[in-house]
Amino acid sequence: MMASRVLLVGLTALLFSVVLADHSPLQDFCVADSGSQVLVNGLSCKDSNVVQANDFFFSGLHLLGNTSNPVGSRVTPVMVAQLPGLNTLGISMVRIDYAPWGINPPHTHPRATEILTILEGTLEVGFITSNPDNRLITKVLSKGDVFVFPVGLVHFQRNVGKVNAVAIGALSSQNPGVITIANTVFGSKPAIAADVLAKAFQVDSGVINKLQSKF
Structure with a gap:
């Protein structure tokens, strides 16, 4: 019983730590260091x-x-x-x-x-x-x-x-x-198959080919 209570308390504490985690900056500022090779969610901080x-x-x-x-x-x-x-x-x-x-x-x-x-x-x-x-x-x-x-x-x-x-x-x-709809759909590299887009837009494949040529 005691072990179950300890486990419950531990899981509750973990849950609250996740819910209340501080996602705001933890320092005055973090100026981006564009030359850093460190991969983070954002850019690493300059000294x-x-x-x-x-x-x-x-x-x-x-x-x-x-x-x-x-x-x-x-x-x-x-x-x-x-x-x-x-x-x-x-x-x-x-x-x-x-x-x-x-x-x-x-x-x-x-x-x-x-x-x-x-x-x-x-x-x-x-x-x-x-x-x-x-x-x-x-x-x-x-x-x-x-x-x-x-x-x-x-x-x-x-x-x-x-x-x-x-x-x-x-x-x-x-x-x-930014995802520009026309550029994304008709200008992807490699291109989305014309028959896929023709069916999605309910048009002839020739129309799709012409649109793709513009992007």
């Missing part, structure tokens, strides 16, 4: 004695993004690769520039919720709920408006104005990841 102000600094969000590309938008990231001081802090941001009628194509961030603030112009934004509903939730935003895209859901933006638009997105991960 705090050599950390300087520039490790926490990024300049460039005032610059216009080049939108002369097929989708008419440009994303300027400020993530741990650009700002090492973000390492372990669980946040990042982007600037997005849109030409008139330019789009930020349907995509998803597997590791982050995104909150978008419109600085200039007018954007139609939206996201799609998960199966089986696949409900499109969309709204037109103007300067000063804010919209949130829940983590993992497919979302997009489109400039519906006659002038360039600019937005700032804040994300709840230092490395949120």
Whole structure:
């Protein structure tokens, strides 16, 4: 009986240690050491004695993004690769520039919720709920408006104005990841078999071949 109680207490303590584990940073900062060969969930920490102000600094969000590309938008990231001081802090941001009628194509961030603030112009934004509903939730935003895209859901933006638009997105991960739907499905390496995609999209294989050729 005593052994059973000891085992129960031990298992309970282990359970609470897992539930209450501290997943927040355990030091003031952990500036990313990009030259380290140590593999961790994130990047290893630079020696705090050599950390300087520039490790926490990024300049460039005032610059216009080049939108002369097929989708008419440009994303300027400020993530741990650009700002090492973000390492372990669980946040990042982007600037997005849109030409008139330019789009930020349907995509998803597997590791982050995104909150978008419109600085200039007018954007139609939206996201799609998960199966089986696949409900499109969309709204037109103007300067000063804010919209949130829940983590993992497919979302997009489109400039519906006659002038360039600019937005700032804040994300709840230092490395949120991005899966652009069209690039992923039609541009994988090696390519997904055309008959698989033809059946999935209910179109002829020739249509799939043409789409794959564009990516």
